[in-house]
Amino acid sequence: MEVMAKNRPSDSAGPGQRQLRVGELIRRTLSDVLNRGDIHDPDLNRMSITVGEVRMSNDLKVATIYVLPLFGQGKEEVVGLLARNKGELRRVVSKSLTLKFAPDLRFRLDETFDRMDDTRRLFEQEDVRRDLDD
Structure with a gap:
C-alpha cells in the first residue's frame, strides 16, 4: 500500500515561504558583511559586491547566492574570492x-542585468518592433 503525502508542494510550485524568508535573511546578512568589509581577505574587501538574490534548497541546507561586483568590474574574480572565503562567510551566516544546519554557500554570478540588456536590445531591433506594432 502506497502512502501519499498530502498538501506537499511540488518542486515545480516554486519556493515556499520559509525558503524565501531564510534566503532574504542570508542576502541581507551577506550584504551587510561585505559592505562593512568584515571578512579577513583584503582582495575581497576592496571590491564592492551586490548580493542580488539567495535561493534556498527545499531542505534549507544549500544557499545559492547570486552576486555582481559594482559596475560589473571583476566578474571573473568575484565568485572565486567568495568561494575562497566560504568558511568565514558561512560562520557569519550561521x-x-x-x-x-548552517547552509552550504554556493556563489554564482548574477546575470539578470545582462539578460535585461539583451532583452532591451532585442526589442530595439527593427523587425521585432515592426512585429510588435502589428
Whole structure:
C-alpha cells in the first residue's frame, strides 16, 4: 500500500515561504558583511559586491547566492574570492540565523542585468518592433 503525502508542494510550485524568508535573511546578512568589509581577505574587501538574490534548497541546507561586483568590474574574480572565503562567510551566516544546519554557500554570478540588456536590445531591433506594432 502506497502512502501519499498530502498538501506537499511540488518542486515545480516554486519556493515556499520559509525558503524565501531564510534566503532574504542570508542576502541581507551577506550584504551587510561585505559592505562593512568584515571578512579577513583584503582582495575581497576592496571590491564592492551586490548580493542580488539567495535561493534556498527545499531542505534549507544549500544557499545559492547570486552576486555582481559594482559596475560589473571583476566578474571573473568575484565568485572565486567568495568561494575562497566560504568558511568565514558561512560562520557569519550561521551566527545570524537560528537554523538547525548552517547552509552550504554556493556563489554564482548574477546575470539578470545582462539578460535585461539583451532583452532591451532585442526589442530595439527593427523587425521585432515592426512585429510588435502589428
